[in-house]
Amino acid sequence: xxxxxxxxxxxxxxxxxxxxxxxxxxxxxxxxxxxxxxxxxxxxxxxxxxxxxxxxxxxxxxxxxxxxxxxxxxxxxxxxxxxxxxxxxxxxxxxxxxxxxxxxxxxxxxxxxxxxxxxxxxxxxxxxxxxxxxxxxxxxxxxxxxxxxxxxxxxxxxxxxxxxxxxxxxxxxxxxxxxxxxxxxxxxxxxxxxxxxxxxxxxxxxxxxxxxxxxxxxxxxxxxxxxxxxxxxxxxxxxxxxxxxxxxxxxxxxxxxxxxxxxxxxxxxxxxxxxxxxxxxxxxxxxxxxxxxxxxxxxxxxxxxxxxxxxxxxxxxxxxxxxxxxxxxxxxxxxxxxxxxxxxxxxxxxxxxxxxxxxxxxxxxxxxxxxxxxxxxxxxxxxxxxxxxxxxxxx
Amino acid sequence: xxxxxxxxxxxxxxxxxxxxxxxxxxxxxxxxxxxxxxxxxxxxxxxxxxxxxxxxxxxxxxxxxxxxxxxxxxxxxxxxxxxxxxxxxxxxxxxxxxxxxxxxxxxxxxxxxxxxxxxxxxxxxxxxxxxxxxxxxxxxxxxxxxxxxxxxxxxxxxxxxxxxxxxxxxxxxxxxxxxxxxxxxxxxxxxxxxxxxxxxxxxxxx
Numbered sequence: 001x002x003x004x005x006x007x008x009x010x011x012x013x014x015x016x017x018x019x020x021x022x023x024x025x026x027x028x029x030x031x032x033x034x035x036x037x038x039x040x041x042x043x044x045x046x047x048x049x050x051x052x053x054x055x056x057x058x059x060x061x062x063x064x065x066x067x068x069x070x071x072x073x074x075x076x077x078x079x080x081x082x083x084x085x086x087x088x089x090x091x092x093x094x095x096x097x098x099x100x101x102x103x104x105x106x107x108x109x110x111x112x113x114x115x116x117x118x119x120x121x122x123x124x125x126x127x128x129x130x131x132x133x134x135x136x137x138x139x140x141x142x143x144x145x146x147x148x149x150x151x152x153x154x155x156x157x158x159x160x161x162x163x164x165x166x167x168x169x170x171x172x173x174x175x176x177x178x179x180x181x182x183x184x185x186x187x188x189x190x191x192x193x194x195x196x197x198x199x200x201x202x203x204x205x206x207x208x209x210x211x212x213x214x215x216x217x218x219x220x221x222x223x224x225x226x227x228x229x230x231x232x233x234x235x236x237x238x239x240x241x242x243x244x245x246x247x248x249x250x251x252x253x254x255x256x257x258x259x260x261x262x263x264x265x266x267x268x269x270x271x272x273x274x275x276x277x278x279x280x281x282x283x284x285x286x287x288x289x290x291x292x293x294x295x296x297x298x299x300x301x302x303x304x305x306x307x308x309x310x311x312x313x314x315x316x317x318x319x320x321x322x323x324x325x326x327x328x329x330x331x332x333x334x335x336x337x338x339x340x341x342x343x344x345x346x347x348x349x350x351x352x353x354x355x356x357x358x359x360x361x362x363x364x365x366x367x368x369x370x371x372x373x374x375x376x377x378x379x380x381x382x383x384x385x386x387x388x389x390x391x392x393x394x395x
Numbered sequence: 396x397x398x399x400x401x402x403x404x405x406x407x408x409x410x411x412x413x414x415x416x417x418x419x420x421x422x423x424x425x426x427x428x429x430x431x432x433x434x435x436x437x438x439x440x441x442x443x444x445x446x447x448x449x450x451x452x453x454x455x456x457x458x459x460x461x462x463x464x465x466x467x468x469x470x471x472x473x474x475x476x477x478x479x480x481x482x483x484x485x486x487x488x489x490x491x492x493x494x495x496x497x498x499x500x501x502x503x504x505x506x507x508x509x510x511x512x513x514x515x516x517x518x519x520x521x522x523x524x525x526x527x528x529x530x531x532x533x534x535x536x537x538x539x540x541x542x543x544x545x546x547x548x549x550x551x552x553x554x555x556x557x558x559x560x561x562x563x564x565x566x567x568x569x570x571x572x573x574x575x576x577x578x579x580x581x582x583x584x585x586x587x588x589x590x591x592x593x594x595x596x597x598x599x600x601x
Binding site for chain 1: 403455456457458476477478479483499578579582583584585586587591
């Protein structure tokens, strides 16, 4: 058989074979149940959208991260690069009654394939709680993220919580331009405190703000982080962010979830649409985050409707990798537990038997022939039936 | 167990010495063995000795929780990591070097830059709005301007003696380079109980 080079897949995409799909499906079922019981409605957004939808908004997706195609009229299209933006667009442009809780199981595409486990077609399950603001809504989203990871059967995970407003608040005092902000963000995100300090000196940032930004990379850990952050919460926005985190933590503690929660005020995600709490699901079993989310109250403004919202998405491939390392995956169930072999002329009898058995919940395979493989199949634990003109009998 | 990626060679020796000072049982790094995974006698650490440019990769994937690599390697590989400490050893400069008086070619308006730091050079010159032609080499970079392969080089300069012996000079010192401690973004949080005190000890030593 000749194998041609184009039978391969392009870089960063994969087929899912039955064993993997079976486990993915188990996770999906558990999550769908969870989503439904929390009052979520499932949506599906179009995979193809206009390039401008993501490039001409305030919080744009970098051009290099998008798969681009050209439409018949010359318009530039993209493969949906981000689900939260897609859902925000849907919510803002449809007659959706708010508040609403939406959920999805969808792919997003990342041309650049960021980070390790470079997958360019990323399958996500996520929720977006639209139309509600406040600490209770934040705490609910974080608690629900924990519930979802529990439902999937993941062990040994934490949800690391921060607040986009803390960093933004400190930056407000510095009066830096967009490029400088991005330089600082990259250093803070890499926890490079000396680098951040040197850069802020270069830009002549005010002392208090420079100290705060240099301290950001160290502001992570348990709840004590919130008290350590006190002295850096000079600006009103940073103050508000810290107070909100304290309130959210108090709620999570009351819910009995504090053992799953850690803090990191130096997590400054590259998706600039986050406006409030941000959180990331982490497990020892994989070196990349498995869940990511946060509050984005002003995102839908870009699409013409103000919708305060909080949500998160889980990367199901990474979750499968983590579960496999935790020994929690199993091979797919055999495709059938009953096989009916049909003699020539007995096909209708065999088909009748198949209908009856499947109606009773059995998984049935049909085959023509004289049951030569019957012994092997029986040894594999299957029920083998033979259909003749006289009827169907077990062999 | 904490897994540590170290760059084979002198950097690994210096790194292991620092780790030892911080209470890590890193003796195994000095042993003469063909083993690829070196476990500490107390079973608490495992060391991987890898090519310097592979250190960031092992750490990004979380196969190694922490790693020690030169800043030049980190810039070139540009991985998603926490870069937590400047360890101050293996210091040098990443420079643009060439002849003091550059002979420009009429037939090429782009500066020809020979380097093994292709990504870093691209970013550097792009940030200045300069068009350049990158000539990717793997060693003896200084040979490129001497033989006319390139106009300048973009490379590490430690003592500058090779440059001098060939009539070349440093035209610009661009980056200060030294060894850095890098940490996987998930491990820092999920193994914080061990990693935070270790990083704190290292911070005090450097």
